[in-house]
Amino acid sequence: MQYLKIMEAINEQIDAGLLAAGNKLPAERKLAESFNTTRVTLRESLALLEAEGKLYREDRRGWFVSPEPLRYDPTFTTDFPAMACAQNRQARSELLSANLVPASRRAASLLQVPPLSEVYRIDRLRYLDERPVVVVTNFILPEYFPNLLDHDVTTSLTATYRKQFDVIYTRTRYRVSTTSLLGDTAHALRATSGSPAMLVERLNYDQHNNLIDCDLEYWRHDAICIESMATLEK
Template identity: 65%
Template sequence: MQYVKIKDVIVEQIDAGMLAPRQKLPSERKLAESFNTTRVTLREALSLLEADGKIYREDRRGWFISPEPIRYDPTQTLNFTNMALAQNRVPKTELMMAKALLANKQASLLLGLKPFSDVYQIDRVRYLEDRPVVYVTNYVRPEWFPNLLTFDLSQSLTDIYRDHFAVEYQTVRYRITTSSLLGHMAQALRATSGTPAMVVERINYNQQGELIDCGIEYWRHDAICIESLAKLTVAR
């Protein structure tokens, strides 16, 4: 199959360093001409490369070589900024929305709230080297953080909780699934609608085991690698 051969050639060029991270590929027309193939066949090859996390597409801008994904360890308590800095990456956070509202179905389910409960919703986009890689929605129980919306919410919620409210995460429950980027999330991440996404759902508990907030992270799937070390207890 020609599209598999094309994919393998591009992978070899990436692995050999001939194509650098974040480098823009030539247009689909030029690539098709260089491989003496049709654009339909070329797109099949590009789709395979995207699925493998080798390249990513930005809406109206074209295809780019994917950088190394950030290593995401659920057992670590590092916030996004510190996690990125520890891996020699350049992080940035952009606040999209922060407001008090009545809990929607998703917030009520994740936080165990009764109907018509108050909640804070905080939406942010996180960047690595100026590339938007994850859209995060946090739902926060306001009784724990009465004036939270007055703070600079482009900063770490973990740090704000600890420094201003003496509240720290003690237990985190994770759920990891796959999905697609659609609508405003796709637009914020400069993705085309339907781009694959990895979804990391976090439900967070404080030192007393009380549920305080949750977060839903929609990652571009090529930008994240879930990696952890588990110490097993041997049954005797």
């Protein structure tokens, strides 16, 4: 089992600091040669290290050492920049699109509205230390946010909610599962189609316990780890 030995060897180099977070690995052909194997076998090792979250890949650009994951606590805040800042990381968001659209089947089901009801859909790409790590799609119920798009949605949505509409996130129902990146989502994250990813779905409720919006967050799975404290109810 060569591929296990190669995994170990690369892991050791990372742990020893020879390969620092964000560093690019040598070309596959060179790595294959230096491990005295073929590209196919080498890529098996790399793919497993990717699945493990030790390495990540940028499509056609190469393999890189994963930085520490962002600790994501669903209990604390929904505010990405604040979360990043609290962990001494730099955050940045890019607005991909903001529209009033007929709800997709998935969105309608999550928001418990009839299919094709009109909802706001806001897509963002978020960067962590200049690396694109998550594509967030928000589906927002217009009844609580009339003319939302006349306001600034390029920065923090939670801030706009609070300042313009007196709406504060109070509770959230979340669900974390594994998926893979496809099409535009993959492309925005500079990932190869089919790469493993983490999907975080959230349903957000305001201070009156009304369901006000939902998020679908497609994360590069090495970029987050879920971490929280829970008081057991049973």
